[in-house]
Amino acid sequence: MVAKSYYNLNGYDRIKYYKKKEYVYSEKRFEQGEVWIRDNNLKPSGLKKGQEKTFSEFIKKGITNKIGYHIYYFVLLDAYHVLSIIVDNTLCKPKYIILDQLIERKWEDLDYLDEDLFSITERTYPYACRSVGRNDYNSSIQLWKLQR
Secondary structure, rough: OOOOOOOOOOHHHHHHHHHHOOOOOEEEOOHHHHHHHEEEOEEEHHHHHHHHOOHHHHHHHHHOOOOOOOOOOEEOOOOEEEEEEEEEEOOOOEEEEEEOOOOOOOOOHHHHHHHHHHHHHHHHHHHHHHHHOOOOOOOOEEEEEEEO
């Protein structure tokens, strides 16, 4: 992929460009009401029963029998925070690392991804609310699997 200037563009604008270039292999939107338990202020406070592995299951479907590295682009909180996930499927047990400009992260077992995405959403939620001057914010997550 060729680097492009994304000044004044959000995560959704960038993915439109990637789609136009046919860099998107698959995608899924995880709606806030389906995935999160939410407190009185609508802040995510956990994964709903039956959704505890929803993100990692989506990724596992995309990497099964596909040895190598896989890149996922994702946005949360209406593109307030944009990150990438690199999945290493060259090992017996897949591992991932999240590329995040706010925190240096380490490689983890893919089974830990769902809790990690919840933690990022929970931690970032108050800042997203503050940025728009409200107490609630859309906490849906969208994942795109990228390809060359």
